[in-house]
Amino acid sequence: MSNRAAEAGEKATWMRYSLMELAARRDDVIPLGLGDPDLATPAEIIEGAARRMSNPVSTLPIRGLPELRQRLARRYRHEKGMEVDSERQILVTNGGQEALFLTLLALVDPGDGVAMADPRYSSYDQAVGAAGGRIVEIPTGRDCRFELDAAALREGVGDAKLLVLVNPNNPTSSLIDPAGVREIAAVAQERDLIVVADEIYDDLVYDDREVLSMAACDGMSSRTVTLSGFSKSYAMTGFRVGYLIGEPDFIDAVTVIKQVVSGPCPLFSQYAALAALQLSHDTRSAFRRRYDRRRRVILQGLDSHGIPYGDVGGGLFVWADVSMYGLPADEFCLRLLQDTGVLIFPGLSFGERWQYFVRISFLAPEAKIRVAMDRLATFVATLPAGSR
């Protein structure tokens, strides 16, 4: 079960958690590492869940509350133009991460290739490892945009069976525009790839740009598994609610797996997700506007030092190149934390090539991010600038 993919993922995850442990020993830390929104879950979500739990349903089906699945189907129809059968095409999961894990167990046989952009969210490596798969890295980074593009996919995909496409991306926050998504869809059809479309950040898109769901592309619904959840859009990480949308035969199969590996998602959490779907779109827009302001503060801070970064079209992170300071990113992050109390994550925890990159999240209040940028300025002033 355990293999190189799992071990690499574990090592990368360990790197992040070691920094977090160090950070926990200080009381002045500004955490810009983890992808856990600092904003409060809207009170209506908590109150709505509590109200429903006082008179709950009598049975909890493994696929998830029918009412929650119906609401999700309605949202996908209204917002993405996708026709989804709530009875047969949705499975509610314990967060987006479980959704991916179950998906890979359902689709990957030992030795199967799973294509993913490099850099990537390394916790997914362990899921690939558990299924016995092997990771096929598709390089990104040309022109510092970090978008997976169709040409790179065509060149690098080899005999992979699956493509895991995270759009908007973690860790880079690159956003593939609709035209790019369609081009990737064309490659998927040409190479007979199943696409696992992780769209958990799709409410968090900036600069009036658009995001197109892979499953909404012509000819793609039958070969796409859409993965998403409530953690990022509604600041609900602690509730652990995600979901999968796919073809009925896939959902049947992954439901069986969910039954044997975990059982249904907790009812209270599902009621909270239901309450979230009943909120107006303004809630998500308000979150996005706040994150956008923070994003701009970070980008201005990096610009003031001439630190290059990838295009931040969506998501919650900035992917920055600190090679001008000559320090490998793990050392850069460690010293930044030790000297200033600012926690960010080194690029190596998202792929072996990224030893001079860092991931900075905007999941702290704007005022704190400004302080963090001031501390960063003080820190880099102590470093000899110059290309490595």
Add this chain to the structure above:
Amino acid sequence: MMRALSARVRTLSVDLMEIDVAVPPAGLIDEVRRHLLDGETHYTTRPGIVDLRRRIAERIEQLGGGSLDPLASVLITAGEREALFVILLGLGLRSGATVVAADQGGRHQGLMRLLGLNVIEAGDVQSQRDVVYREAPCSEGLWPSTAQVIAKDSCVEIHNLRGQLTEGSAGCGEGQGGEEIGSSLGAQTILMGNLHGLAGMSSFRIGFVAGPPATMKPIMVWKQALSICTAAPSQRAAIRSLDRWRAPGP
């Protein structure tokens, strides 16, 4: 997409479950709500809220299971099923590994099949086995007796307590009746179970794993890789329910 399904799932067939939902007792939801409104809406500590892990360690010790460090030895999971899944992942069992278990793995037959494990009955044991799995209630009581422990020194034993950690009275193990371990568990024994029997807890889906720190470390890593952490409202409900079970109030 049917043709893309993995071999492991194509051969797996189980009856889909529905959980009976118990109405939570008065006060439980208010307690969960209060903690959420106070900001307990984020990822919890990955292995689980420390107060809950501590309570489970205390209960295991109360039942004679020995002293456990709640931080290094106790993990909270999304139900009993996830508990066994992360244990098996954490033990690094590969397809074809041999598990000694009654009834093809009892209530977790499906998981054993999904992972491609070779499940054999105790009577079939000759020499090779990787794991012994047993489910309570076993014929000789809640805890495995020395006679039942087939291979304590040579392989890991997983003992599934199911809901028995919170069955009977809260004082059992302290001279008020109920089962006791009697002798200390093996150095490679892993305990697991659920808290679904506590009043109103069935739909919160809380399980646990407890074992030696070195064994627990990779299990905790896999839990994090699978679902990061267990839902915060469920963990908070479990803390409150355990407290009420131990000290029922008006």
